[in-house]
Amino acid sequence: AQRRPANQSTTVRGGAAGNANDGDRSTNHDGHRCTETMREASPWWQVDLLRPYPVSAVRVTTRGCCGQQPLQDLEIRVGNSSSELQRNPLCAWYPGTLEEGITKTFLCARTLVGQHVFLQLVGVEGSLSMCEVEVFSTDEFSNDRCAPVGVGQDVELVAFDRTCYEFNVGRGSSFEDARVQCRKHGGDLAHGLRGVHNIFLLAELERRKSNLKTQLVWIGAQKEPSFTSHTWKWVNGEVVTKPAWGKDQPNNYNGEQNCVVLDGGRNWLWNDVGCNLDYLHWICQYTPIMCGSPDKKLNTTIVGTDFSSGKTIRYQCPEGHMLVGATNRTCMENGFWSESAPTCKYVDCG
Numbered sequence: 268a269q270r271r272p273a274n275q276s277t278t279v280r281g282g283a284a285g286n287a288n289d290g291d292r293s294t295n296h297d298g299h300r301c302t303e304t305m306r307e308a309s310p311w312w313q314v315d316l317l318r319p320y321p322v323s324a325v326r327v328t329t330r331g332c333c334g335q336q337p338l339q340d341l342e343i344r345v346g347n348s349s350s351e352l353q354r355n356p357l358c359a360w361y362p363g364t365l366e367e368g369i370t371k372t373f374l375c376a377r378t379l380v381g382q383h384v385f386l387q388l389v390g391v392e393g394s395l396s397m398c399e400v401e402v403f404s405t406d407e408f409s410n411d412r413c414a415p416v417g418v419g420q421d422v423e424l425v426a427f428d429r430t431c432y433e434f435n436v437g438r439g440s441s442f443e444d445a446r447v448q449c450r451k452h453g454g455d456l457a458h459g460l461r462g463v464h465n466i467f468l469l470a471e472l473e474r475r476k477s478n479l480k481t482q483l484v485w486i487g488a489q490k491e492p493s494f495t496s497h498t499w500k501w502v503n504g505e506v507v508t509k510p511a512w513g514k515d516q517p518n519n520y521n522g523e524q525n526c527v528v529l530d531g532g533r534n535w536l537w538n539d540v541g542c543n544l545d546y547l548h549w550i551c552q553y554t555p556i557m558c559g560s561p562d563k564k565l566n567t568t569i570v571g572t573d574f575s576s577g578k579t580i581r582y583q584c585p586e587g588h589m590l591v592g593a594t595n596r597t598c599m600e601n602g603f604w605s606e607s608a609p610t611c612k613y614v615d616c617g
Contacts, residue, residue, distance in 0.1 A: 268288045268314045270474065271288060271314050273287060273312070273314045273315070274313050275302060275312040277304045277305040278302075279394075280303050284302055286301050287312060288314055288399070292398060294328060295331055301398040302395070302397050303396040305394065307394075308391075309389055309390060310387070311385055311395065312385070312397065312400070314402070315382060316382050317427075317428075319347060319382045320407060321380050322402055322403065322404050323403055324402075325401070326370060327365070327399070328397065328399035328400075329365050329398065330368065332368065336393045336394050336396075337365055337366070338388065340362055340390060341365065341388060342385075343357070343385070344384075345384050346383060352387060355385060357376070358373065359373035378405075406429075408602045408603070412426065412557055413426055413433070414556070421435075422435055429602060429603075432550055432551070433449070433552075433553070434472075434475065434548075434550055435549050436475055436548045438548075439546035439548060440545060441543050441544060441545040442526040445547075446487070449551035449552070453556070455551070456485055456502055456549060456551060456552065458502050459505065468529075472529060472531065476531055481547055482531025482532055483531070483540065484549060484550060485528055485547050485548070487502035487552070488502070488510070489526045490525050513533030516533070516539060519539060526539070554576070554601060556575065558598035558603060558604050560574070561604050561608065562608045564608050566584060567609060567611050568582070569581070569582060574598055575598060576599070576600055577597070578597070580596055582595075584611035587614060588614060589612045591610045591612050592606070592607060592608070592609025
C-alpha cells in the first residue's frame with residue numbers, strides 16, 4: 268500500500284491521509300508525519316491499492332504521546348467498494364483501546380480480495396490519527412526484490428503489480444543511453460503503459476516533481492526517423508494504440524522529434540522530443556531479479572541458497588518421513604516460487 272492513493276474523512280493540523288502510507292514509521296507527528304482527522308463520529312481512513320489484491324494482514328503503527336485520543340474500537344475492511352464502507356467484508360475488529368506509539372498486526376479472519384482497505388473507529392466520537400498502515404498480500408513483492416547489483420544510490424526502486432520500476436531521477440541521459448542502462452538490469456525503458464500501471468507511474472512522478480532537475484522523463488516509445496511517419500511503437504515492438512499526447516503534441520519540431528517523454532509541465536502527458544537530448548531523467552521497467560525466502564512446512568529442510576530468478580531449490584525430509592508434494596521449486600521471472608511448499612509425512616513401518 269506504500270504511496271498508493273489515500274483518503275480520509277477529514278484532515279486537520281497537517282495530518283494528511285498520505286502520511287500513513289509514506290514508508291515512515293515514526294510515531295512523532297511533529298513535521299506532519301502522521302494522519303489526523305477532526306474529532307467526529309466514526310472517522311475513517313482508506314487506501315486504493317489500484318487493483319484487487321488478496322489481503323491477509325494489515326499492520327498499524329499508532330501515534331505516540333501526546334495530545335490525541337488513542338485508537339479504539341478499530342474496524343478494518345477490505346473490498347472493492349470505494350464509497351460504502353460497510354459493503355466491504357470485515358478483515359479484523361479490535362474492540363478495545365490500542366496503546367500509543369506501538370505497531371500491531373491484524374490478521375484477517377480469512378484472506379480477502381479487494382482494491383480498497385478501510386480503517387474506521389466504529390461508533391466512536393473521536394479523532395483517527397495513525398503514523399503508518401501496511402497491507403500484506405501474497406500477490407505482491409517488496410521493493411528490495413528489484414534491487415540490481417551495483418545500482419546507484421540516486422536510483423529509486425518501486426514494485427507494482429509484479430513489475431519493477433526504476434526511477435533514475437538524479438541524473439540525465441539520452442534516449443539510447445537510458446535504454447543501455449535499463450538493459451544492464453535485464454529490462455528496458457518503461458513501456459506498455461496503460462490502465463492502473465499508467466496511473467501508478469504518473470502518481471510516482473508527481474510525488475517526486477518538486478525534486479526533479481527536469482520535468483521531462485523518457486519512456487520507451489519512439490517512431491521511425493521519418494518526417495512522414497506517424498506510427499509510434501513501444502520499445503518491445505508493439506504499436507502504441509492510444510498515445511496520451513499533451514496539448515499541441517506531437518509537433519515533430521524540425522522533423523527530428525522521434526522519442527517520447529512524460530512532461531510534468533503538461534500534467535505528465537506525452538511530448539515528442541529529440542532522442543539526443545542528454546539531460547533527461549528516465550524510468551526503467553523489468554522483472555524482479557530474485558524471489559524472497561521460500562516458505563517451508565514443519566520438518567522440511569531446504570537445500571540451496573541461491574534465490575535468483577531461474578534458480579531451483581530442493582526440499583527434503585528427515586529419516587522416517589516421506590515428502591508429499593513437489594521436491595523442487597524454481598524462482599520464476601515474476602519473483603514468485605513455482606509450485607507449493609511440500610510437507611513431510613511420518614511413515615510407520617511397524
